[in-house]
Amino acid sequence: MTMTAIRTQVAALVHASVLPNSLERMLHERFILTRLLVGAVALGLVPAYLAWRGTLGTLEAVAVIAAALPVLAVVVLSRTGRLDIAHGMSATALAMLIGAMSGMTGGATSPLLLWLAAIPAEAMFFGGRAYVVRASAIAAMTLLVVIALQYFGMFAEPASWPGGAMPVFVMVAILQSMALAAGFLRRRESELREHRASDARAQLLLDHVGDLVTWHDANGAVIFANAAAKALAGAEPHELFGRGLLERVHVADRPLFLKALSDVAHGRGEATACFRTLFIPRGAEHQGHLPVSLWLEMHAHRVANIGAEAAGPRDGVAVVCVMRDVTARRALDEERARGHAEALKANDIKGQFLATVSHELRTPLNAIIGFSEMLSTDVQGWLDEEKRLEYAKIIHASGHHLLDVVNTLLDISKIESGTMTIEQEPLDLADVAQDCCVLMALRAETGGLSLERIIGPDLPQVLGDRRALKQVVINLLSNAVKFTPAGGRVVLAVVRDGDMIDLSVSDTGIGISALDLPRLGDPFFQAKGSYDRAYEGTGLGLSVVRGLVGLHGGRLTIESAPGIGTRVVVRLPIDGVASASLPVKIATFARAPRRGLETKVPFRMTA
Structure with a gap:
C-alpha cells in the first residue's frame, strides 16, 4: 500500500469535529499515523518474542500491554476527537514500556530510564504547555515507581552490562533525539506554510473588501491596513502604520476617534464612531486639487493578540477596526434633516399666514359687514345723505384693501412658483x-x-x-x-x-x-x-x-x-x-x- 493510500485511510479516522480546522486536523492525522505504526511494529514483534521466550514474565506482560495501548489511544481519538486524552494514554503507554524494560535491565540503575526524557519532548509535537506538563508528570511518576520497586526489591539483581553496551544506548538516544528534532522542524515548517497560506487568503479577501480594515495595538497605532486605504484615506496601506491614519482624520474628529480606540482597548471591548477623513488624492498634490472629505463609520472590536500570551494584559490586546464610507448616507440624512426643518418652517409659516391674514382681513370685513348692515336696515331714513356717502366710501375703501391683500398673495404665489x-x-x-x-x-x-x-x-x-x-x-x-x-x-x-x-x-x-x-x-x-x-x-x-x-x-x-x-x-x-x-x-x-x-x-x- 502506498503512502498516499495510508494517508487517505488515516484521514478517514479523523473525528468530524476537527475537520474545519486545518491545523487541528493535521495534528490528529500525525498522531494517528505514528501510533498505528508504533503499535503495529510492537505488536508484530510479540509473536517472535513469544516463540523465543516461551512464556512471559510480569514485566514482559506489562511491556506487551504498553505496546498495545497506542492503538487504543487511536480508537479513543477517532471516536471522541479528544487529542489530550489520547495523548495522555500514549504517554502513559510509553512510560510503562520504559519502566518495564528498565525493570528487566537493572531497575533504577538501568540506562533505559534516560528515555523518560523523550516523553515530555515528544509532547511538544501535539500541544502546548498543558501537554508538556502532563507528559512530564507521567515521566516523573514512572521514575518514582521504578525507584520504589527497586527499593522494595521487586526487581531482579542488576545485570552486568558489557563495556560496549553504553555507547549503543547513547547512539540510540542520539538517533531518537535527531528524529524528534526532525519531526519538530517538519511540524514547524508545515505550520508556517499553513499560516502563510491562511494569511495570503485573508489578505486577498481583505484587499477585495470595500471597507477599510485596520489592526491597532493597545496604544492605538496602526500595525495593519488593507488596500481600501487608497480609496478611503488616500494612502498606501503601509503609510497608515503608526499615526498615519490619525493624521488623515479631520482635526475636529480626532478626539472622538482616539476615545473610541481607547474605550475598546481598555474598556467595554467594542465601540462605534463616525468621523471624517481629509486627504488630497494621490498624485494630485501639485495639481491644485482640493482635499477630499469622507465620512467613515467605524466599528471597533478588541481581540487577543495572537502570540502575546506571555505578555502583560495591555500588551496582549489588539483592536480591529472596520471602517465604511457613509458619506452618501450622511448627505441623505442631512437632506432629510433639512427637509424636516423646512417642513416645520413651512408649517410655522402657514400658521403665521393664517394668523396674519386673518388679522389683516378681519378689520375691513367687519367694516364692510357693519356699515352695509346699517345702510340696508335704515328703512326709517334716519341716516342723512352725508352719512350714507361716508359709509359707502368706507365700504369702498375696505373692499379695495381686501383686493390689495388678495392681489399681493397671488403675486407672492406666482413668484414662488416661477409662473x-x-x-x-x-x-x-x-x-x-x-x-x-x-x-x-x-x-x-x-x-x-x-x-x-x-x-x-x-x-x-x-x-x-x-x-x-x-x-x-x-x-x-x-x-x-x-x-x-x-x-x-x-x-x-x-x-x-x-x-x-x-x-x-x-x-x-x-x-x-x-x-x-x-x-x-x-x-x-x-x-x-x-x-x-x-x-x-x-x-x-x-x-x-x-x-x-x-x-x-x-x-x-x-x-x-x-x-x-x-x-x-x-x-x-x-x-x-x-x-x-x-x-x-x-x-x-x-x-x-x-x-x-x-x-x-x-x-x-x-x-
Missing part, C-alpha cells in the same frame, strides 16, 4: 416715480410727513415692466410712510450709476434692529411684529419687492438702525434681462448710530 412673468418695454423711471409720489402724497400729508422726490440728470429709459416697477416703488414708499412718525421725512431718489439705475427710498422712521435685519423679505415678517402690533400690514411687501426685482435682474440693499431710519436701494440694469430669475437676495447693513442717510456699516448678508 410670474414681466413684459419688458422702454419706460421712464422718472414718470413712474412721479406717479407713485402722487398716489402716496395724501397718505404722507395725513401722517404729517414730508414726501420728497429727487431725479438725477440724463436718466435713460429702462427696459422693464411698468406695472411691476410701480408696485415695487409703491410698496417701498408705503412701508416708509407707515413706519415714519409725524414730522419725519421720506425721500424717493432715482439716479444713474454707470449701466445701472439706483432707485432708493429713505426715511427718518423707527428703523430696524440688527437682529431683525436678516429676516427682512421673509413672507409675513414684520420687525417687532405681533398679532396686536401697532403697524398694520401683511408683511408681504418686501417679499413682493424681492421677487419683482429678481425678475428684472436687479439687486436690493437695505440699511437701517433703530431711531435713525431706513434706506432701501434697488439697482436695476438699464438694458433689462434676458430671462426671469429667482427672488433677489437682500444685502443688509446696520447704520452707524448717528443721523445721515449716507452713513452705513456693513452688517451681514441674507437671502
Whole structure:
C-alpha cells in the first residue's frame, strides 16, 4: 500500500469535529499515523518474542500491554476527537514500556530510564504547555515507581552490562533525539506554510473588501491596513502604520476617534464612531486639487493578540477596526434633516399666514359687514345723505384693501412658483416715480410727513415692466410712510450709476434692529411684529419687492438702525434681462448710530 493510500485511510479516522480546522486536523492525522505504526511494529514483534521466550514474565506482560495501548489511544481519538486524552494514554503507554524494560535491565540503575526524557519532548509535537506538563508528570511518576520497586526489591539483581553496551544506548538516544528534532522542524515548517497560506487568503479577501480594515495595538497605532486605504484615506496601506491614519482624520474628529480606540482597548471591548477623513488624492498634490472629505463609520472590536500570551494584559490586546464610507448616507440624512426643518418652517409659516391674514382681513370685513348692515336696515331714513356717502366710501375703501391683500398673495404665489412673468418695454423711471409720489402724497400729508422726490440728470429709459416697477416703488414708499412718525421725512431718489439705475427710498422712521435685519423679505415678517402690533400690514411687501426685482435682474440693499431710519436701494440694469430669475437676495447693513442717510456699516448678508 502506498503512502498516499495510508494517508487517505488515516484521514478517514479523523473525528468530524476537527475537520474545519486545518491545523487541528493535521495534528490528529500525525498522531494517528505514528501510533498505528508504533503499535503495529510492537505488536508484530510479540509473536517472535513469544516463540523465543516461551512464556512471559510480569514485566514482559506489562511491556506487551504498553505496546498495545497506542492503538487504543487511536480508537479513543477517532471516536471522541479528544487529542489530550489520547495523548495522555500514549504517554502513559510509553512510560510503562520504559519502566518495564528498565525493570528487566537493572531497575533504577538501568540506562533505559534516560528515555523518560523523550516523553515530555515528544509532547511538544501535539500541544502546548498543558501537554508538556502532563507528559512530564507521567515521566516523573514512572521514575518514582521504578525507584520504589527497586527499593522494595521487586526487581531482579542488576545485570552486568558489557563495556560496549553504553555507547549503543547513547547512539540510540542520539538517533531518537535527531528524529524528534526532525519531526519538530517538519511540524514547524508545515505550520508556517499553513499560516502563510491562511494569511495570503485573508489578505486577498481583505484587499477585495470595500471597507477599510485596520489592526491597532493597545496604544492605538496602526500595525495593519488593507488596500481600501487608497480609496478611503488616500494612502498606501503601509503609510497608515503608526499615526498615519490619525493624521488623515479631520482635526475636529480626532478626539472622538482616539476615545473610541481607547474605550475598546481598555474598556467595554467594542465601540462605534463616525468621523471624517481629509486627504488630497494621490498624485494630485501639485495639481491644485482640493482635499477630499469622507465620512467613515467605524466599528471597533478588541481581540487577543495572537502570540502575546506571555505578555502583560495591555500588551496582549489588539483592536480591529472596520471602517465604511457613509458619506452618501450622511448627505441623505442631512437632506432629510433639512427637509424636516423646512417642513416645520413651512408649517410655522402657514400658521403665521393664517394668523396674519386673518388679522389683516378681519378689520375691513367687519367694516364692510357693519356699515352695509346699517345702510340696508335704515328703512326709517334716519341716516342723512352725508352719512350714507361716508359709509359707502368706507365700504369702498375696505373692499379695495381686501383686493390689495388678495392681489399681493397671488403675486407672492406666482413668484414662488416661477409662473410670474414681466413684459419688458422702454419706460421712464422718472414718470413712474412721479406717479407713485402722487398716489402716496395724501397718505404722507395725513401722517404729517414730508414726501420728497429727487431725479438725477440724463436718466435713460429702462427696459422693464411698468406695472411691476410701480408696485415695487409703491410698496417701498408705503412701508416708509407707515413706519415714519409725524414730522419725519421720506425721500424717493432715482439716479444713474454707470449701466445701472439706483432707485432708493429713505426715511427718518423707527428703523430696524440688527437682529431683525436678516429676516427682512421673509413672507409675513414684520420687525417687532405681533398679532396686536401697532403697524398694520401683511408683511408681504418686501417679499413682493424681492421677487419683482429678481425678475428684472436687479439687486436690493437695505440699511437701517433703530431711531435713525431706513434706506432701501434697488439697482436695476438699464438694458433689462434676458430671462426671469429667482427672488433677489437682500444685502443688509446696520447704520452707524448717528443721523445721515449716507452713513452705513456693513452688517451681514441674507437671502
